[in-house]
Amino acid sequence: MGKTLFDKVWDAHVVDTIPNGPQILYIDKHLIHEVTSPQAFNELEARGIPIARPDQIVATADHNTPTVNQHLPVQDPLSRNQLEQLTKNCEKHGITLYGLGHQYNGIVHVMAPELGITQPGMTMVCGDSHTSTHGAFGSIAFGIGTSQVAQVFASQSLLLKKPKSLRVTVNGTLRPGVLPKDVILYIISQIGTNAGTGYFCEYAGNVFQDMSMEGRMTVCNMSIEMGARGGMIAPDQTTFDYIEGKKFAPQGDAFAKAVSYWKTLPTDTDATFDKEYHFDAADIAPMLTYGTNPGMGIKINEHIPETGDMTFEKALEYMNFKGGSQLLDTTINYVFIGSCTNSRIEDFRVAASYVKGKQKAPNVNAWLVPGSQQVVKQLEEEGLVEVFENAGFTLREPGCSACLAMNDDKIPSGEYCVSTSNRNFEGRQGQGSRTILASPLVAAATAIEGKIVDITKTILA
Amino acid sequence: MEKFTTLTTTAIPLPIENIDTDQIIPARFLKATDKKGFGDNVFRDWRYDAEGNLNEEFPLNAPQYATAQILVAGDNFGCGSSREHAAWAIAGYGLKVVISSFFADIFKGNALNNGLLPIQVTPDFLNQLLTCVQENPKTKITVDLENQIVEYIGIYNEQIQKGKESFDIDPYKKVCLINGYDDIDFLVSKKETIEAFEKERMVF
Ligand code: SF4
Numbered sequence: 001m002g003k004t005l006f007d008k009v010w011d012a013h014v015v016d017t018i019p020n021g022p023q024i025l026y027i028d029k030h031l032i033h034e035v036t037s038p039q040a041f042n043e044l045e046a047r048g049i050p051i052a053r054p055d056q057i058v059a060t061a062d063h064n065t066p067t068v069n070q071h072l073p074v075q076d077p078l079s080r081n082q083l084e085q086l087t088k089n090c091e092k093h094g095i096t097l098y099g100l101g102h103q104y105n106g107i108v109h110v111m112a113p114e115l116g117i118t119q120p121g122m123t124m125v126c127g128d129s130h131t132s133t134h135g136a137f138g139s140i141a142f143g144i145g146t147s148q149v150a151q152v153f154a155s156q157s158l159l160l161k162k163p164k165s166l167r168v169t170v171n172g173t174l175r176p177g178v179l180p181k182d183v184i185l186y187i188i189s190q191i192g193t194n195a196g197t198g199y200f201c202e203y204a205g206n207v208f209q210d211m212s213m214e215g216r217m218t219v220c221n222m223s224i225e226m227g228a229r230g231g232m233i234a235p236d237q238t239t240f241d242y243i244e245g246k247k248f249a250p251q252g253d254a255f256a257k258a259v260s261y262w263k264t265l266p267t268d269t270d271a272t273f274d275k276e277y278h279f280d281a282a283d284i285a286p287m288l289t290y291g292t293n294p295g296m297g298i299k300i301n302e303h304i305p306e307t308g309d310m311t312f313e314k315a316l317e318y319m320n321f322k323g324g325s326q327l328l329d330t331t332i333n334y335v336f337i338g339s340c341t342n343s344r345i346e347d348f349r350v351a352a353s354y355v356k357g358k359q360k361a362p363n364v365n366a367w368l369v370p371g372s373q374q375v376v377k378q379l380e381e382e383g384l385v386e387v388f389e390n391a392g393f394t395l396r397e398p399g400c401s402a403c404l405a406m407n408d409d410k411i412p413s414g415e416y417c418v419s420t421s422n423r424n425f426e427g428r429q430g431q432g433s434r435t436i437l438a439s440p441l442v443a444a445a446t447a448i449e450g451k452i453v454d455i456t457k458t459i460l461a
Numbered sequence: 462m463e464k465f466t467t468l469t470t471t472a473i474p475l476p477i478e479n480i481d482t483d484q485i486i487p488a489r490f491l492k493a494t495d496k497k498g499f500g501d502n503v504f505r506d507w508r509y510d511a512e513g514n515l516n517e518e519f520p521l522n523a524p525q526y527a528t529a530q531i532l533v534a535g536d537n538f539g540c541g542s543s544r545e546h547a548a549w550a551i552a553g554y555g556l557k558v559v560i561s562s563f564f565a566d567i568f569k570g571n572a573l574n575n576g577l578l579p580i581q582v583t584p585d586f587l588n589q590l591l592t593c594v595q596e597n598p599k600t601k602i603t604v605d606l607e608n609q610i611v612e613y614i615g616i617y618n619e620q621i622q623k624g625k626e627s628f629d630i631d632p633y634k635k636v637c638l639i640n641g642y643d644d645i646d647f648l649v650s651k652k653e654t655i656e657a658f659e660k661e662r663m664v665f
Binding site for chain 2: 042194
């Protein structure tokens with residue numbers, strides 16, 4: 001029987017199988033950041049175990065960093081201490097760190113692909129659930145807890161049970177204004193937030209084949225929001241073209257050799273999956289979430305469902321929405337374009353395409369937070385900084401920012417935020433904040449209009 | 462890691478579905494560089510309002526549940542962020558077991574790595590258990606890891622209510638919990654096998 005993309009990569013990394021138990025999976029790349037690594041470093045130190053493969057670890061500072069005045073010492077003492085610990089730990093163990101202000105610094109899931117660290121056929125982990133992003137390249141990439149960070153430090157391996165396989169196929173033509181973010185929000189709204197638990201997901205069909213690498217990353221990023229540990233897309237010419245020439249990509253002959261291996265990875269035609277879903281691209285529209293998990297999503301002009309179960313009602317009460325109503329025309333005072341889901345150059349290009357020549361609504365506080373220093377550079381080179389500034393926006397410095405609101409970028413209690421991030425949990429963007437997830441295009445339109453508008457009627461008509 | 466064999470205690474009911482790790486421990490409490498103190502902030506924004514006043518209606522604050530060591534929660538517990546701080550917070554608060562009808566993958570692994578036992582039961586069993594614990598906070602729950610059995614007994618409506626169900630656990634993880642071992646010890650003991658694998662593998 002044929003093998004899936006996931007099988008091929010997984011099987012190539014199995015070191016050993018414990019009878020009746022888990023497998024030892026070898027990890028090619030381990031990404032770390034300041035928040036989920038300090039306890040793992042401490043654990044190894046306490047046990048006197050050295051770091052097995054420091055050269056296979058890359059560190060960045062992103063979760064707990066300010067997005068203004070990064071050249072100055074970090075104000076908050078706890079955050080500063082956490083960042084200093086990361087620097088110390090990396091120095092001590094010979095781990096490459098792209099810290100605050102470094103030209104390669106950025107959100108871990110934005111900077112690693114940009115540098116060519118992420119490659120097809122690899123196993124990659126990070127103490128962050130959105131590590132699933134890297135699956136866009138045809139790698140097995142997933143988030144781990146801090147105990148597992150310590151395990152990888154100690155052995156460059158993990159003990160795992162092979163997950164089941166799931167395939168989501170979307171074929172057809174996407175309608176104008178429908179972005180990769182809408183595709184994944186639509187999928188999650190249809191199958192729910194735990195449909196993927198216990199599974200690794202492959203995205204197949206022409207919709208994903210036709211997507212840019214940025215779009216594929218947006219999709220794979222949110223695999224965890226349907227419960228899947230990771231998502232993958234078969235590597236193809238788009239993947240190879242993106243990687244070629246990147247700093248840590250194989251060069252010259254090695255690249256050609258790598259490509260010929262990567263070409264063997266896509267799922268065999270006779271392979272089978274434990275679970276499959278099929279969707280028609282024409283059914284997808286620009287999406288919004290109205291509740292407190294990413295599965296609570298509707299098309300931009302749809303009505304909020306009325307179901308009446310307790311958890312559902314609790315979510316609507318938190319959001320101050322009513323079943324049966326629409327989100328259109330809701331006044332929005334906060335817009336966030338950023339996070340590892342939508343802070344790549346393409347996301348800002350699409351936002352700029354709407355914003356160009358217009359003015360931001362006076363009631364709106366818009367935070368535009370690029371995913372990395374490299375994205376900042378691209379924005380400057382392409383003249384997009386000017387487009388945003390002319391429209392009354394300011395760009396902040398890279399980091400996770402209001403995606404998880406660990407730093408000062410918090411949405412005030414009770415306020416709505418139309419956000420391009422990935423989680424609309426209660427208080428995710430600050431205590432009492434109310435998050436509405438959307439694409440960068442919908443977010444840009446909201447910032448200009450000061451309320452939610454049906455972009456399919458305005459620009460796209 | 463602490464050993465786990467059997468436990469008999471009362472439980473706190475939390476009949477909410479999709480409890481994510483941001484609720485278990487909000488991001489603003491993740492600035493510590495050690496594992497201590499997270500228990501104080503478990504479910505912080507449900508236990509206290511924005512002004513810091515205690516929410517007396519929240520089960521964790523109710524005196525009748527103060528000595529419980531088990532949390533009984535709605536479906537899909539622990540979804541969202543991979544933060545192990547969520548498991549540290551629950552364990553740090555003094556809880557030893559979480560019972561739900563479904564757990565998110567990463568949380569489940571994190572819990573097991575910290576000696577906190579996640580027990581998945583059927584939706585029916587969960588509903589009955591939740592009702593019993595809400596009706597009578599003195600309901601006793603016994604968890605027997607060796608035999609993989611969870612049972613409860615309580616009285617309400619002047620009748621004895623009880624239930625029993627077996628649960629699944631990865632056999633390897635069960636051995637770890639019973640003996641207090643963790644994966645690091647095991648992986649380090651496999652160093653030679655891992656190094657041999659590294660020599661063979663394909664790298665570009
Ligand atoms: S941007 Fe948000 S989701 Fe992404 S890594 Fe940072 S905190 Fe996690």
